[in-house]
Amino acid sequence: MIDLYYWTTPNGHKITLFLEESGLPYRILPINIGKGEQFQPDFLRIAPNNRIPAIVDTEPADGGAPIPLFESGAILLYLAEKSGRFLSADPRVRLDTLQWLFWQMGGLGPMAGQNHHFGVYAPEPIPYAIDRYVKETGRLYAVLDKRLADRPFIAGDDYSIADMACYPWIVPYERQRQSLADFPHLARWFEAIRQRPATVRAYALAEQINKPAPLDEAAKQVLFGQDAKTVNKG
Known part of the structure; x- marks a missing residue:
């Protein structure tokens, strides 16, 4: 099972696209970045850069402990190698x-x-x-x-x-x-x-999780007001 820490941003959509295409079992754990949920200690242990997306593979191929991963490009590469899909062996x-x-x-x-x-x-x-x-x-x-x-x-x-x-x-x-x-x-x-049907499904999920709406001033401060002190607080 892939636990996907997700919000409805382009980087978040990358991972739902892959998971919907591949059929890997997953569950979405929404992280509302406009409300500051990316600063929760449990999430920061997985994603120290306080950004979505992040995943935890609870059933890695080696049978060991769950594998946490952040950064969308690294996640795509990992999932491609795990599933053997969407990355050529050539x-x-x-x-x-x-x-x-x-x-x-x-x-x-x-x-x-x-x-x-x-x-x-x-x-x-x-x-x-x-x-x-x-x-x-x-x-x-x-x-x-x-x-x-x-x-x-x-x-x-x-x-x-x-x-x-x-x-x-x-x-x-x-x-x-x-x-x-x-x-x-x-x-x-x-x-x-x-x-593509998987694309349609991925974006339908996004609509269910977060209806598009203008950001209010509080959300803008959370998203765009971060600096070194923000990291040190975590």
Whole structure:
């Protein structure tokens, strides 16, 4: 059984996408990040960076003690290896998949996240920051669009953890001030993943757990007011 500590963010969706695709048994333990539940001591023992998602594999392959894991990319890699799915055994395809997984972790996610912050959540508009991150998000979309020009999925013919990592960060493209019409190969890939039954199930779960709503000021302070003192309190 996989215990998934989850909230309805792009990084959280990566893991529900995988679990719904793979059929691995799991249960969701919601962590409401707007209410500060990510600072609970029990959660911090699993995820010391006070971020979701995190998992605990209560039945690891070695038969030993439960394995806790944080960071969405590491979780995807672990689950792929555990299940033997969505990560090719061919060394070249495997490396291709992993480099695009890390591309998302180091580029698409952080840049789109800053795009969201300055475009939606910042207390006042900062034109330079908005322009900077909208342009960088567009550049990354173009990189992915070019990659998908001659293949159905990011690592080739087969759906993989690289696709699962990237897709949730494209879902809010309008909020990122992007148009999929500008990226036809990306748009084709996006629609193919959107229609997968596991994707539909994963996003239906998100709707049940957290209805989309604007963040209030208290939630913004919890999410965006953290510093070194926050960590030391834990």
